[in-house]
Amino acid sequence: MAAIARFQVLHLTKASAISPPSSPFLRPPPLLRRISTTPRRCSLSISDTSKCVESSKSIVNDLLDYLNESWTQFHATAEAKRQLIAAGFNMLNENDDWDLKPGGRYFFTRNMSSLIAFAVGEKYTIGNGFHVIAAHTDSPCLKLKPKSASTKSGYLMLNVQTYGGGLWHTWFDRDLSVAGRVILRTEDGSFLHKVVKIQNPILRVPSLAIHLNKTVNTDGFKPNLETHLVPLFALKHEKGSKEGKEESENSSLKDAHHPLLMKMLSDELNCEVDDIVTVELNICDTQPSCLGGANNEFIFSGRLDNLASSFCALRALVDSSTSLEDLSNEQAIRMVALFDNEEVGSDSYQGAGAPTLFEAMRRVSDCLSHKSSGECDFSRGIRHSFLGKSSASAFSNSFER
Template sequence: MTIPDQTRAQAQDLLNFIDASPSPWHAVQSVVQRLLAQGYKELKEAERWNLMQGGRYFVVRGGASVIAFRLGQRALAETGFRMIGAHTDSPGLRLKTHTAQASDGVVRLGVEVYGGPILATFTDRDLSLAGRVNIRTADGFTTRLLKFDTPQVRLPNLAIHMNREVNEQGLKLNKQTELPLIFGMASDKQNAREQFLGHVASTLDVNIDDILTYELNVFDTQPGAFWGAEQEFIADSQLDNLASCHAALTAMLSSEDASATNICAFFDHEEVGSESATGAGGSFAQDVIKRIANALGLDAEAQHCMLAQSFFISADMAHAYHPNFPNAYEPSHRVMVNAGPVIKTNANQRYATNADTAARFMTLCEAAGVPVQHYTHRTDLGCGSTIGPIIASRLGIASVDVGCPMWAMHSLRESAGVMDHGHMIAAMQAAFRS
């Protein structure tokens, strides 16, 4: 397989993006840094918006969701907008509020399961912690991002001598009693809470008593990598769904002078249902679109015209065919790695795709010169969902669900194809130009 230099560079940039973004808050920080470097201006929700035709803007809500947009060259009521949505969160482990506990000579950190991770993949990995910490100030508090670059915690497996059936029955972990992570040896001078918070405080150079709250998740410190006989695959954490965020952002930043207004919307909490102020089920997308329309002077009738002319691409990863498990797939819908973006369809509206929107995305792929695949889940297996149906129903716009094929979705170490990421960027560039 011949992989163009640009495509490989895009895949490497994706791995760099993921490795710098071990939490949803870090992911938004990574997005914002790239937006600022391209001349985008930050807007605040609590301030009035004054927008200029052709202007570039972004707004952050809750630290873990961000919507960026570039106003098009033509009137918004005539073209509508071209919007790509994805999510910043990934399934995994989150620290409990009172996380540290000392017993049997060690300090362990209690965790909650966030979303639907493959828990067994967290064992025997070089794990660390990342997220946000709220620090007391004279007039309230300030938020600091925290990322420990070196391994801080571990979830050791039980030896096979004490779990003889593990290879036949699979690794099963009790979420309450068997997931606490080993953090360190217990101290005679500090209790477990002081030992943990003291470590955080020292890293942030603050006092323990000034730490008010934190939201920290567990991540794998192993960096992303290319693999395969021709290095045609990539492996990393959080490909679901930071790969879609990266592809959409890259496409928007490289698509100049678009006729229609372009929007990238990246939401938190998709993995737990999206029903939050910062999730796709909240008002964030509607609020931003309404404020754009109001700032440009569109009356109610013009706003309806705007929505009728718009197109939304919900970008989330797709299930690639795994040759070791053929019975897990619908026989006529086996999508392959490095064979192009995937259009996802479900008759019960778990995906937003319909015949019209699928055809529209197919023509975009044709215009970009990239292949396209179609995926439908096995009828006798439960189908996951995305932000697609949520945004489509709230905005009332034509929508399609797509994604790059990948293996080991929701594993701590996921895999995908180098070519697919480049193909998805090209398809999204065509969407923003349309």
């Protein structure tokens, strides 16, 4: 990820120590806010500065933990869910009736890859607004094709496809692995969705040696994304070897993916290979997110677009509604929406193009009014609402651009 995005994240977390993370929710909508040009003097004592530094370090470390946990959109959503439950939020199911109360904190997930969380102000009344921050859980990456098994020149390889607008040359010569979601069949015949991550680097996309590509530095690096961007997985074993003995009885998976890959997934999930019905896997960089720069002023990480924004939005909501006092004078509903599939247009069941957010706002309004709110009441609430989308920008050493 580009350097300016990393810098902006660190700058934001430092600022949050002085201006609490709750501030995005405590400010009125921009159109209602008065702008003052009168300068104000602000002073900080040594003890205040020390607290700011310690708070900043804590937030940065928490961000690094979030990035390292969130290899995929499924892991990012699972980690967000874990943090919300730990903070006392109540999980809702879209298929159930909702019992909401002023001062309550709630969330629900969709497709295991998108999430909406909200905290209801104690003084909320029907017609009041929603203060929303939106971000997304997905990032540009390589995804395993539905039929990934490939064998060339004695090597097992995995067929992949590009997802989103990535800088694909940066995926060459890196330690890669797989992570994502797996659907399992349980003993009673039902299906179970589980996230999976193989920590070890099991894949690599090697660059062509310079003596076989002598014009690369003058003509540019122009890989064919279908034929050149295919990760090496393992050496091909002869029949009767370890790999051949690990084949699954599931014929569709046997034909679609290498048995060795399925065995590694089953070992990670502590299940049988035949329990795996299907997989949805991303190719991921195994290099951990970390601090860098001479003074540790940068965050070096992939997926900063847009996990940095997802983390900050989530942290703001949690920190601004930790105690009862935080919501005692709030008249609005503080909300965070983390969507999937932003990198490919958002037009999906779990993307921002779906009516998920609008339907959730109406449902919350109806539940809190203990009836179906009239169109006029809900329309007033929408007009008192605002939504801010948080994202990251790209940057490089090409300062002239």
